[in-house]
Amino acid sequence: MYDFLIIGVGSAGCNIAYLLKKAGKKVAIIDREGVAGGASGVAGAFLSPLPGKKNPYNNLVNKSLEYALDFYQNLIPSSVNKKGVLRVPNDNFNKDKLKDNDIEYVYFDDKRLKNISKNFKDIDGYFYENAATIDPLEVCKRLIEGCDFYQKDIKNLTYKKDFYEIEELKTKNIILAQGVSSPLVEYPYMKISPIFGLRIDVKTSTNIPFSIHKSISISANKKDGTVAIGATHERHDTSLVECTTTCEKCKFYIDKEKEQINTLLNQADELIKLENLEVVKTYKGARATIKSYFPVIGEIINYKKSLEKYPSIKNGTKIPQNLLEYYPNLYTINALGSRGFVFGPYIAKILSEHILNNKEIPVEISTQKLFYKTARKCKL
Ligand SMILES: Cc1cc2nc3c(=O)[nH]c(=O)nc-3n(C[C@H](O)[C@H](O)[C@H](O)COP(=O)(O)OP(=O)(O)OC[C@H]3O[C@@H](n4cnc5c(N)ncnc54)[C@H](O)[C@@H]3O)c2cc1C
Structure with a gap:
């Protein structure tokens, strides 16, 4: 009998597993693909700030980043390559946006960049010191x-009185950390849409002093000498692709691989000349996102039963969240989007404090926010 069984062993599942285990709970984790077999094993994994005028989203990103950098440096310092990031302006992040924020930066003009490396192209940018890359697989392994660990493909959940039974395993609580995979219970108010992406590791004789980010990111040279370049972003009709497998095995990528690698190499070449370049590894994955891009954590509300009990929610009646109908002892941590390793440690901390000490979850990342929003719009 476990206290917690966590389904999904990526950044989300590993971070919450780590904290619950640390709190003395008996924790088991399950994944059909092994450790970091989903999006987490694919990530660059760049940890970078989000500049711009303060708003709830970049506030969460930057708070999470600060927390994550400290957390990884304490937990597994060998995995952290903290060299900072140069952000080069583009259509989404023009110079005003990069300058106008609370995050400290240093402006590098093209001459200064060329003094650092003759390989820099004619670019300028804003250097943020508080940025790093990590080794995602090493981090996930350490966290759990x-x-x-059980390698299983879970098809359904059975709840019997006070516990869940999954084949030979019994547990009091379940946490779903499934990324883009079809959820094991229905909570349609949390509509996950996958954003597919490909990234590469390359070998190059060029020395890259820090990460460089424009529309794609190039990492500083890693300890093994390789450099990460990533990633592409592509949505496609989810009805055509059932996310029950990894992207490596997904038909969607078969025809696209060459084209996407070329896109990355061309975009990298606009920033810095990479000499003696050789692509050594390709990674493919799908980021789990919701419309607002916020991650989501908390108890899973039973949408259908809650609306049957309180149909007036649809007309805007305020029913307190504790009166809603919940699946028993069932939680989610998901929708980490493109920043799974930035958000992971911080939102797992919030979720663990909620589970263990009943501390409130900030509304913008709560399941309740999505529930009320969907119900009031009568969307389903
Ligand atoms: C190309 C690419 C580049 C990225 N780069 C970065 C980056 O630089 N920095 C950053 O912070 N983030 C990056 N991300 C985002 C980051 O990878 C994700 O946000 C993060 O990995 C999500 O973690 P997760 O645990 O929610 O999901 P996942 O890592 O996808 O884990 C979910 C797991 O659940 C398992 N699972 C689901 N259902 C079941 C079931 N029924 N039974 C058993 N197992 C199940 C899956 O097999 C999977 O392993 C990138 C993503 C991609 C795709």
Whole structure:
């Protein structure tokens, strides 16, 4: 009998597993693909700030980033390559947006960049010191040390009185950390849409002093000498692709691979000349996002039963969240989008404090916010 069973062993599942285990709980984790077999094993993994005027979203990103950098440096310093990031203005982030924020930066003009490396193209940008890359697989493995791991493809959940039964396993609580995969219970108010992406590792004789980001990111040279370049962003009709497998095995990528690698290499070439370039590895994955781009954590509300009980929610009646109908002892941590390793440690901390000490979850990342929004718009 476990206290917690976590389904999905990516950044979300590993971070919450780590904290619950640390709090003395008996924790098991399950994944059909192994550790970091989904989007998490694919990530660059760049940890960069989000500049711009303060708003709730970049506030969460930057708070999470600060927390994550400290957390990874304490937990597994060998995995952190903290060299900073140069942000080069583009259509989404013009110079005003890059300058006008609370994050400290240094402006590098093209001459200064060329003094650092003759390989820089004619670019300028804003350098943010508080940025790093990590090794996602190493981090995930470290986070789940001491948890029991089962490689299984879970098809459904059975709840019997006070516990869940999954084949030979019993548990009091379940946390779904499934990324883009079809959820094991229905909570249609949390509509996950996948954003597919491809990234590469290359070998190059060029020395890259820090990460460079425009529309794509190039990492500083990693310890093994390779450089990460990523990633492409592509939505496609989810009805055509059922996310029950990894992107490596997904038909969607078969014809696209060459084209996407070329896109990355061309965009990288606009920033810095990479000499003696060789692509050594390709990674493909799908980011789980919702419309607002916020991650989501908390108890899973039973949408249908809650609306049957309180149909007036649809007309805007305010029913307190504790009166809604919930699936018993069932939580989610998902929709980490393009920043799974930035958000992971911080939102897992919030979720663990909620589960263990009943601390409130900020409304913008709560399941309740999505529930009320969907119900009031009578969307489903
Ligand atoms: C190309 C690319 C580049 C990226 N780069 C970065 C980056 O630089 N920095 C950054 O912070 N983030 C980056 N991300 C985003 C980051 O990878 C994700 O946000 C993060 O990995 C999501 O973690 P997760 O645990 O929610 O999902 P996942 O890592 O996808 O984990 C979900 C797991 O659940 C398992 N699962 C689901 N259902 C079941 C079931 N029924 N039974 C058993 N197992 C199940 C899956 O097999 C999967 O392993 C990138 C993503 C992509 C695709």
